[in-house]
Amino acid sequence: MNENTNISSTQSPSSLEGGVVRLAILGAGESGVGAAYLALQKGYDVFVSDFGAITDKYKQQLQQWDIRFEENQHTEAEILNAVEVIKSPGIPDKAPIIKKLKEKGIPVISEIEFAGRYTDAKMICITGSNGKTTTTTLTYHILKNAGLNVGLAGNIGNSFAYQVATEKFDHYVLELSSFMLDDMYKFKADVGVLLNITPDHLDRYDYKLENYAASKFRITQNQTAQDIFIYCADDAETIKGMQGLDIQSQQLPFTIEKKLTPGAYLDSDNIVINTHKGNFTMSIKELALQGKHNIYNSMASGIVAKVLELRNDSIRESMGNFKNIEHRLEFVAKISGISFINDSKATNVNSTWYALESMTTDVVLILGGVDKGNDYGMLRDLVKQKVKAIVCLGKDNKRIHDAFEDDVDVIVNTFSAQEAAQIAFHLAEKGDTVLLSPACASFDLFKNYEDRGNQFKEAVREL
Structure with missing residues (x-):
């Protein structure tokens, strides 16, 4: 890796033969790296740029395929000369590089459109x-x-x-x-x-x-x-x-x-x-x-x-x-007659509403994380009917307390999946369900919702 430019290169742009079409790809995750491989296969000159760090798995793939890339920056000279740009879904239109591409009239498309x-x-x-x-x-x-x-x-x-x-x-x-x-x-x-x-x-x-x-x-x-x-x-x-x-x-x-x-x-x-x-x-x-x-x-x-x-x-x-996907109302274990369900993929209030709606027992609900401006009001009726206690799992739980303090007798704060599982287990009784359905993103305490779900499952198995 060139330490000055942070660009991995086996071929400089100036050495490209005439007539080759330059395609820039923003974001080196699953979709970006897949698009890079397809573009290479179709004869494009491909350059991949990620404003953050690229994981080792994807970096190795790009190196193996001899595709030029950079990380932790967007080099405009490398991107703004592209005929077309494929961007990761996670990059918003208000990102400076996207604004500049659109000002220049360079088409910005998704991996799905390209493939x-x-x-x-x-x-x-x-x-x-x-x-x-x-x-x-x-x-x-x-x-x-x-x-x-x-x-x-x-x-x-x-x-x-x-x-x-x-x-x-x-x-x-x-x-x-x-x-x-x-x-x-x-x-x-x-x-x-x-x-x-x-x-x-x-x-x-x-x-x-x-x-x-x-x-x-x-x-x-x-x-x-x-x-x-x-x-x-x-x-x-x-x-x-x-x-x-x-x-x-x-x-x-x-x-x-x-x-x-x-x-x-x-x-x-x-x-x-x-x-x-x-x-x-x-x-x-x-x-x-x-x-x-x-x-x-x-x-x-x-x-x-x-x-x-x-x-x-x-x-x-x-x-x-059919077996449901991991982290979506996934049965984890039954311990002392208490069922544990991992619904970590519920990152918004609606998803948690659906999870609660499907419950047929009393519930100890594990909620919380990065609040995306949630309106918890739509959960109130189901919480009153089914939830006996709420275990908060997140750095800032004030809005959950404010929303449900009149509806639930017990609301407890926790700061790790292990602590949340242990406290929920003690609050539950035989025949109850402990439901992790956070209604929030996970980035305050976890890498992503998968990491949150996996840590919860590991904590349940250790009870």
Whole structure:
């Protein structure tokens, strides 16, 4: 590494042959490094720049592939001469380097937009404020079990670009965040799924819910009458957002509040799906994923499966044996009759609401972390009904105390996963559930939500 410039180089820009197109990539995480490999494969001159430190894993990959990169800085001379820039979803538009690129008229796109140019696979794309990881992995599970040649990517798993470079899938199931959708322009979802719209990440959208909603509806852009748009008819913000849009694709809604067709609805205890490609019925008691929110998730995945004309017995088997992702309502252990559930992926209030809604026992709730301007009011009714004590896990717990001091007798502060697990265990009784569902980001005490969940699981196993 050149200590003066902090740029790893095996080839100087001046030695490039004429005609080679310069592509700059901002952010050297999973998506950026995957995009770099695909760009290299397609003959671009690639330069990767990360304003922070690059992890050893990704640094080694870039070195192995002979791709020039820098870390802990953005060298403008290296970036502003690019024909196009691929940026990490985590970099906001207000970042100085992005502003300068846009001033110069240099296109800034997402990894998904870039990789989509190089595959003709069918795209099943899933977004929403809550439930998208569960629905994406369930949909992938159903398609894979049915024998389809399918990849899983987007906000989950290995980067889409790297898979396009190294695999030959016929279908992809992509989990798309609003940040990814913001930098997608020509990409098209053959099947687009919008689960719900609730306030999240509003700091990136001028604190306007309508701006965030508009980002989510980019899932429908470029769709034609041959494509499918699946959405929740019970979600007020989704219905509101659709009123001003000219959606060209075939619409298949899902609901638990009324009967409708085509689409999916709840008839007594049965999910009923009717599409132009076939019908499907399954008892909600047979679903691997329980809870009201998971009926919605299962409906969305089931509609995708029927649109792709998968066999009913295969869909039913997959929906019945699916194992949920790590850190999302993950059962950890039962100790002295007390169940411990790891829902560390619940980084907003809505996710915690869904977790509490699915609980059937008294709960000791572990809450807290980096508060993103949370409105805890929506949790109040469920907390009154189900929560006997709150264990705060975070550096600053004042807003949690203020929100729930009139509703819960016991609110305790803790500053480590081990301390939180121990105190929750002592507050719980046989038959109760200790639920880690923080409603907050994790960066005050942990590296990320995975680290928080793993430390909690380790602490539970040591009880």
